[in-house]
Amino acid sequence: MRILLVDDEEELVSTLAERLAIRGINADWVTSGEEALKQVENEHYDLAVLDIKIPRISGVSLKKKIQAKHPGMKFIFMTGHGSEDDFKAGSKETGPEFYLVKPVDITTLIDKINVALNIRGDVL
Amino acid sequence: MSIFSRLKPKFLIYKQTAGEQAKYLVNFPRLWKSTILLTAGVALVPLIFITMVDYNVTQQAIEAECLLRTSRIVSNTRRTISFFLTERRASLDFIVYDNELEQLNNPERLAAILKNLKKGFGGFVDLGIIDSTGRQSNYVGPYKLKDKDYRGQKWYKQVVDRNVYISEVFLGYRKAPHQVIAVKHDLPNGSFFVLRASLDIEPLRNLLSRLEVGGSGDAFIINHGGILQTPSRDHGRILEKTSMPIPAFSSKTEVMEEKSINGEDLLIGYRYIEETPFILIIVKKKSDLIKSWQDTRLKLIIFLAVSIILIVAVILHTATYMVNKIYIADEKRVAALHHAEYANKMASIGRLASGVAHEINNPLAIINEKAGLIKDLFIFKGTYSHDDKLIGLVDSVLSSVKRCGRITRRLLNFARHMDVSIESIKLEEIVHDVLGFLEKEAEYRSIVVSVKVKDIPEFGTDRGKLQQVLLNIMNNAFAAMDDGGHLDIMAVCENNSLVSISIADDGQGIPEAERKHIFEPFFSTKTGQGGTGLGLSITYGLVQELGGDISVWSETDEGTRFTITLPLHINEKGRAKA
Numbered sequence: 001m002r003i004l005l006v007d008d009e010e011e012l013v014s015t016l017a018e019r020l021a022i023r024g025i026n027a028d029w030v031t032s033g034e035e036a037l038k039q040v041e042n043e044h045y046d047l048a049v050l051d052i053k054i055p056r057i058s059g060v061s062l063k064k065k066i067q068a069k070h071p072g073m074k075f076i077f078m079t080g081h082g083s084e085d086d087f088k089a090g091s092k093e094t095g096p097e098f099y100l101v102k103p104v105d106i107t108t109l110i111d112k113i114n115v116a117l118n119i120r121g122d123v124l
Numbered sequence: 125m126s127i128f129s130r131l132k133p134k135f136l137i138y139k140q141t142a143g144e145q146a147k148y149l150v151n152f153p154r155l156w157k158s159t160i161l162l163t164a165g166v167a168l169v170p171l172i173f174i175t176m177v178d179y180n181v182t183q184q185a186i187e188a189e190c191l192l193r194t195s196r197i198v199s200n201t202r203r204t205i206s207f208f209l210t211e212r213r214a215s216l217d218f219i220v221y222d223n224e225l226e227q228l229n230n231p232e233r234l235a236a237i238l239k240n241l242k243k244g245f246g247g248f249v250d251l252g253i254i255d256s257t258g259r260q261s262n263y264v265g266p267y268k269l270k271d272k273d274y275r276g277q278k279w280y281k282q283v284v285d286r287n288v289y290i291s292e293v294f295l296g297y298r299k300a301p302h303q304v305i306a307v308k309h310d311l312p313n314g315s316f317f318v319l320r321a322s323l324d325i326e327p328l329r330n331l332l333s334r335l336e337v338g339g340s341g342d343a344f345i346i347n348h349g350g351i352l353q354t355p356s357r358d359h360g361r362i363l364e365k366t367s368m369p370i371p372a373f374s375s376k377t378e379v380m381e382e383k384s385i386n387g388e389d390l391l392i393g394y395r396y397i398e399e400t401p402f403i404l405i406i407v408k409k410k411s412d413l414i415k416s417w418q419d420t421r422l423k424l425i426i427f428l429a430v431s432i433i434l435i436v437a438v439i440l441h442t443a444t445y446m447v448n449k450i451y452i453a454d455e456k457r458v459a460a461l462h463h464a465e466y467a468n469k470m471a472s473i474g475r476l477a478s479g480v481a482h483e484i485n486n487p488l489a490i491i492n493e494k495a496g497l498i499k500d501l502f503i504f505k506g507t508y509s510h511d512d513k514l515i516g517l518v519d520s521v522l523s524s525v526k527r528c529g530r531i532t533r534r535l536l537n538f539a540r541h542m543d544v545s546i547e548s549i550k551l552e553e554i555v556h557d558v559l560g561f562l563e564k565e566a567e568y569r570s571i572v573v574s575v576k577v578k579d580i581p582e583f584g585t586d587r588g589k590l591q592q593v594l595l596n597i598m599n600n601a602f603a604a605m606d607d608g609g610h611l612d613i614m615a616v617c618e619n620n621s622l623v624s625i626s627i628a629d630d631g632q633g634i635p636e637a638e639r640k641h642i643f644e645p646f647f648s649t650k651t652g653q654g655g656t657g658l659g660l661s662i663t664y665g666l667v668q669e670l671g672g673d674i675s676v677w678s679e680t681d682e683g684t685r686f687t688i689t690l691p692l693h694i695n696e697k698g699r700a701k702a
Contacts, residue, residue: 015493080485103492
């Protein structure tokens with residue numbers, strides 16, 4: 001499986017990708033919506049982890065754009081901000097169980113990825 | 125507590141302390157007083173003025189009426205007496221014109237005339253004819269007076285001078301009060317004779333006694349020397365000198381005011397009767413005359429007093445009622461203002477909290493990932509996988525990050541629910557959320573917190589408001605408890621329609637006098653210690669907004685228990701309130 005991580009905090013997203021890689025999960029990362037759209041054109045991904053607030057585009061509309069082209073893709077939202085509106089918009093798209101608040105525990109994230117992709121058993 | 129202080133309206137009790145910022149728009153005691161004074165002034169001054177004017181006018185009218193009445197009765201009586209005397213004199217005149225001197229000198233003829241006079245007029249005692257030498261040439265009557273010589277007597281001279289004489293009343297040697305009337309008749313030969321008649325004063329006395337002069341009135345006649353000519357009731361006996369001063373001469377009827385010996389006010393009417401030595405006097409007690417006035421005056425005074433009492437009572441009641449209404453409105457305004465301020469403050473705190481949480485969350489997430497990566501590297505690369513100390517250090521960083529994460533999440537949760545929104549909540553979760561804010565303090569002060577919130581179904585309510593309510597009450601409980609106290613939080617379901625949450629502490633309790641005031645705005649026992657006196661009033665308001673109810677049980681030195689009852693199924697009313 002391949003995963004795309006989108007977050008404007010490079011430090012965070014790169015580290016997260018590395019940690020997932022250690023656990024055998026193939027994860028690419030980008031720091032903007034534009035890069036993300038470009039990336040999904042070129043590569044195939046099973047799932048994307050999106051920050052709900054990224055510059056110039058919201059996580060929710062980014063998800064809609066990607067999903068339009070790749071209907072089979074799954075999404076998980078990750079946010080540092082817990083505003084009511086974000087929560088409502090985000091959880092409506094993915095269901096509240098795929099709406100995570102930072103800092104996210106790596107095992108929680110992997111659990112959610114497995115659930116989203118319907119993978120049974122431990123990948124770790 | 126006295127009755128007055130019970131009745132005393134609340135706005136009169138409130139006193140602004142020095143230095144305190146004015147709480148109300150209006151100085152209520154002053155407003156109250158000025159309203160009462162102004163209204164009372166406007167209502168009472170014209171009333172009192174009109175009543176006083178009416179009093180004076182009526183009094184003057186009645187006094188004038190008294191004088192007039194007295195004057196009228198004196199005039200009428202004078203006319204009667206004058207007529208009485210003139211009539212008798214005219215009868216004598218008729219006799220001398222109708223009879224020759226010879227006839228009159230005939231005793232039988234004179235006796236017949238006397239008899240006729242007695243029959244016709246009454247009161248005649250005797251008749252005598254006195255010739256020009258002053259000798260009584262003929263006499264009929266009960267005494268032997270024939271040939272009596274009157275030449276030197278004063279009355280005789282007077283009748284010769286003036287043709288008529290009317291005497292005062294005197295006893296004479298008959299020892300009975302009587303009066304004499306004499307007329308002179310000139311004869312053709314230049315000589316003259318005098319017809320003299322003695323009159324009993326009984327008819328005159330009857331005349332006066334028949335006068336209606338009132339119960340204590342007195343009517344009598346005196347001569348110019350003050351000797352009583354007819355008996356008087358209060359001013360001496362007949363032919364004695366009267367006790368009252370002789371009134372000054374006047375040709376008209378006069379009325380004067382005097383004081384009696386007893387100090388009573390008297391109205392004295394008098395009249396000098398022309399061609400007689402008589403002064404008619406009628407004395408009346410002023411108090412009898414103005415009795416009707418005194419009745420009127422009493423009614424007037426009672427009317428005034430009752431009116432004043434009624435007006436003042438109505439003014440007092442109305443002013444108190446109105447000012448109280450304004451006071452209540454102003455109090456509500458102040459409370460609403462404070463509520464708004466408080467809500468505003470809470471919203472600001474919420475925004476601040478969410479901002480801080482957000483700003484901290486991102487770097488926190490980075491620390492989390494970096495530390496996680498370090499650990500991953502240690503474990504997966506195997507380099508330091510056996511160095512327990514390094515692994516321990518990384519774990520400690522990770523657990524600290526986790527703790528920070530919990531705090532920021534709680535702050536975000538709290539801030540997220542500042543606005544009104546009904547959502548399905550788990551009570552246990554909320555209780556623990558709120559306790560999270562207090563757990564450090566509980567730990568430091570060794571306060572034992574027990575939570576028994578099991579088997580409560582999820583129910584719809586406003587998360588933020590419920591959090592605020594619980595936080596306020598728990599904060600109060602913490603403030604009331606000494607170190608080592610116990611806080612018990614329990615929740616039970618009632619009838620599947622209500623959830624009842626009780627928060628009990630074993631703190632100092634609330635004194636009975638304060639208990640009924642604790643939900644009132646601005647009631648605070650922490651004044652001067654930063655208490656606004658709003659915490660519980662806002663709590664009360666919030667519970668109401670949630671469609672619930674809050675009650676308190678407390679005993680001094682035993683503790684306090686707040687019980688909040690919330691509906692499990694929030695109805696439209698509750699929602700509308702919220």
